[in-house]
Amino acid sequence: MELLKKRIEEEGRVVGDEILKVDSFLNHQMDIELFQAMGEAFYERFKTHKITKILTVEASGIGIAAIAALYFKVPVVFAKKTKSRNLDAETYTAEVYSFTKQAYYDIQVSKRYLSEDDHILILDDFLANGKAALGLMAIVEQAGATVEGIGIVIEKGFQEGGKLLRERSVHLESLAIIDGFENGKVIFRK
Amino acid sequence: MELLKKRIEEEGRVVGDEILKVDSFLNHQMDIELFQAMGEAFYERFKTHKITKILTVEASGIGIAAIAALYFKVPVVFAKKTKSRNLDAETYTAEVYSFTKQAYYDIQVSKRYLSEDDHILILDDFLANGKAALGLMAIVEQAGATVEGIGIVIEKGFQEGGKLLRERSVHLESLAIIDGFENGKVIFRK
Numbered sequence: 001m002e003l004l005k006k007r008i009e010e011e012g013r014v015v016g017d018e019i020l021k022v023d024s025f026l027n028h029q030m031d032i033e034l035f036q037a038m039g040e041a042f043y044e045r046f047k048t049h050k051i052t053k054i055l056t057v058e059a060s061g062i063g064i065a066a067i068a069a070l071y072f073k074v075p076v077v078f079a080k081k082t083k084s085r086n087l088d089a090e091t092y093t094a095e096v097y098s099f100t101k102q103a104y105y106d107i108q109v110s111k112r113y114l115s116e117d118d119h120i121l122i123l124d125d126f127l128a129n130g131k132a133a134l135g136l137m138a139i140v141e142q143a144g145a146t147v148e149g150i151g152i153v154i155e156k157g158f159q160e161g162g163k164l165l166r167e168r169s170v171h172l173e174s175l176a177i178i179d180g181f182e183n184g185k186v187i188f189r190k
Numbered sequence: 191m192e193l194l195k196k197r198i199e200e201e202g203r204v205v206g207d208e209i210l211k212v213d214s215f216l217n218h219q220m221d222i223e224l225f226q227a228m229g230e231a232f233y234e235r236f237k238t239h240k241i242t243k244i245l246t247v248e249a250s251g252i253g254i255a256a257i258a259a260l261y262f263k264v265p266v267v268f269a270k271k272t273k274s275r276n277l278d279a280e281t282y283t284a285e286v287y288s289f290t291k292q293a294y295y296d297i298q299v300s301k302r303y304l305s306e307d308d309h310i311l312i313l314d315d316f317l318a319n320g321k322a323a324l325g326l327m328a329i330v331e332q333a334g335a336t337v338e339g340i341g342i343v344i345e346k347g348f349q350e351g352g353k354l355l356r357e358r359s360v361h362l363e364s365l366a367i368i369d370g371f372e373n374g375k376v377i378f379r380k
Contacts, residue, residue, distance in 0.1 A: 023278075029303045030252075030266045032259040059248035062220075063266065066253040069222040076220045076253065082291065088213075101272065113219045 001041050001175040004153070005188055007034060014181045018156075019100075026153060027060035027125050035067040038175060042123065042151040043071035045173040049148040051121045053077055053114070055140065057096075057107050057132055061124045064153060068123055077114065079107040079136060088112060092142040094135035099128045099159075107135050109143075116144035127152040127174060130161025137170070154178065157189050191231050191365040194343070195378055197224060204371045208346075209290075216343060217250035217315050225257040228365060232313065232341040233261035235363040239338040241311045243267055243304070245330065247286075247297050247322055251314045254343060258313055267304065269297040269326060278302060282332040284325035289318045289349075297325050299333075306334035317342040317364060320351025327360070344368065347379050 013021040025031040051072050056065040057079040065076040088110040097104050114120070122136045133150055140147050147170055155162050155174035165172045177189035203211040215221040241262050246255040247269040255266040278300040287294050304310070312326045323340055330337050337360055345352050345364035355362045367379035 023300065024302065025265075028267065028270065028300055030256060030259075030268070032256060032264075032266060035256065036260075059252060059268065059270070062249060062252040063256040063268075066220060066222060066225065066256045067260075069220075070226075070257075074222075075215075076222060077218065078220070078249065078253075080218065080249075110213065110218055112214065 001038070003034065003037055004176050007031075008154070008176060008178075008186055008188075012186055014184045014186065017181065018159075020154070020156075020178065020181070020186065022154065030063045032063075032067065035063060036070075038064060038153060039068035039071050041175055042068045042121075042173070046072075046121055046149045046151065046171070049121070049171070050119050051148055052117070052119045053121075054123055055079065055109070055114075055120050055136055056123045057081070057136060060126075064125060065123045068121075068151070072121065077109060079109050079139060081105050081107055092139040094138040094142075096135040097129065097131045099131075107132070107139070109139050111143070114140065114143035114145050118143065118145035119148045120145050121148055122150045123152075124150075125153045127155040127161040127165070128159045130159075130164040133161065133165055137168075149173065151175075191228070193224065193227055194366050197221075198344070198366060198368075198376055198378075202376055204374045204376065207371065208349075210344070210346075210368065210371070210376065212344065220253045222253075222257065225254060226260075228254065228343060229258035229261050231365055232258045232311075232363070236262075236311055236339050236341065236361070239311070239361070240309050241338055242307070242309045243311075244313055245269065245299070245304075245310050245326055246313050247271070247326060250316075254315060255313045258341070262311065267299060269299050269329060271295050271297055282329040284328040284332075286325040287319065287321045289321070297322070297329070299329050301333070304330065304333035304335050308333065308335035309338045310335050311338055312340045313342075314340075315343045317345040317351040317355070318349045320349075320354040323351065323355060327358075339363065341365075
């Protein structure tokens with residue numbers, strides 16, 4: 001998606017060998033006009049699938065999923081990372097390793113909001129080691145629902161997540177794939 | 191807002207004396223059509239203010255803020271609750287007590303995304319003791335920006351948050367105000 005790549009080139013900040021900061025438009029400040037274009041792009045790529053719900057994980061997936069849901073006209077469910085008095089006792093749970101936080105944590109979805117009749121589109125902002133996406137897939141499987149596809153805003157093509165998901169023959173679409181960094185610049189996959 | 195009150199009456203689950211669970215449409219599963227109506231309602235109530243940015247706090251404020259931003263045509267910034275390698279070192283910070291999680295935590299916004307030229311609308315899903323809203327106000331004040339208003343989806347009128355904010359003469363708008371619970375039913379303020 002050219003509009004997104006342009007924003008990454010203009011505003012992305014490369015930190016070290018692995019971190020790309022895009023918090024001016026994606027995951028701290030959110031450019032909602034860009035989010036609309038991304039939502040439409042996801043819809044174009046998944047519209048032949050029957051989608052009943054969008055599933056994401058808090059926090060930075062929520063804005064993307066909410067805006068994309070305008071195009072799919074379905075509800076969003078976001079997996080929760082922390083135990084809360086507000087969360088039901090009966091949940092689907094998966095363990096996830098966070099690359100940016102360098103820690104393991106559980107993600108959870110109340111059993112009320114996923115059923116075997118659901119056809120799920122998983123959306124998230126980043127794909128790196130794939131652990132969050134695999135955790136969300138595990139939750140969908142626990143519910144007996146179907147994963148129709150996974151939509152990612154930025155895939156770090158030099159980490160193993162994309163490979164792991166493509167091996168499982170899930171329909172994966174990334175709006176931008178990054179193959180690496182060179183002198184602080186982003187190299188996109190052609 | 192009648193549409194919202196109807197949903198609370200139909201789907202809200204009262205737990206004990208204080209907890210209202212609305213996770214079927216507001217803060218776990220999100221009904222995006224309802225969010226559009228709420229975004230429009232916030233716009234109607236704040237449209238005479240000059241708003242340059244919407245500020246919320248992760249996680250459940252993000253969806254509401256993202257959809258409301260479609261009507262205000264401004265970016266959203268969400269305060270972060272946890273230290274991440276992705277967050278800038280230079281942040282505005284406030285300490286907040288969470289009623290639902292019964293713990294203190296810091297909320298943070300990178301100094302890049304709030305400036306003294308900003309006119310901020312704060313949005314959040316719940317107002318209970320007011321600590322999150324006061325923390326967000328403190329962050330706006332640290333930036334030298336202006337709080338134009340605070341928009342809340344559900345205010346628990348029997349807790350002190352609404353009173354604390356109204357005393358500070360900020361323009362506060364709650365789409366539904368709950369005065370209490372009776373036999374598991376919600377009593378709305380007239």
